[in-house]
Amino acid sequence: MTADEMKKQAAYSALEYITTDGIVGVGTGSTVNHFIDALATIKGKIEGAVSSSIVSTKRLEEHGIEVFDLNSVNKVAVYVDGADEANADLSLIKGGGGALTREKIIAAASDKFVCIADESKFVDVLGSFPLPVEVVPMSRSYIAREIVKMGGQPVYREGFITDNSNVILDVHGWDIMEPMDLERKLNNLVGVVTNGLFAMRGADVLLLGTESGTRVINPR
């Protein structure tokens, strides 16, 4: 089974968590693309979606799923999104696709966060995947110097502009033993818009695609 087949399996398993007649929060990435295709098979049963990126919005609309502005929605019962890494507490690293800010906003605004991934994303310690940090462009060098003081190795994601017109530093070299602590410290740097640690608001359930079917993981 390929990684993409495992992503697809996890994505279709997430349909079980969708509540009838509600608004579904939709993340971004290749796993979520499978989820959007899955959601299209039950589109008559949902009111619509809120989307974390321009690319997911386009795919949802191509399937005829109405996309609402988060400001016009009172309740998002379920948010479904992928991850670059997840640990046993269901703290995540996200933002490989650069959509971390809108993803974090919708995750915060949702009652339940269902994370979908192939089994390679489940790790003991977060940090092998470089941690994305979205920053206001003029703060890039300053933030990079502060991150170096914190022991990280920031790499500017050249040529990439986020949907919010900001830039991304991908931070290498951290073994993240205290994800909430690091998430807070990065948030406190002036110029940081969002960092890709989803620990304070981690996932509520992780659906992992594996060779032997979808593994359901609840937080430790």
Ligand code: 5RP
């Ligand atoms: C995008 C994300 C994605 O969820 C993450 O990068 C995983 O992507 P994929 O499903 O393609 O493996 O955080 O900002």
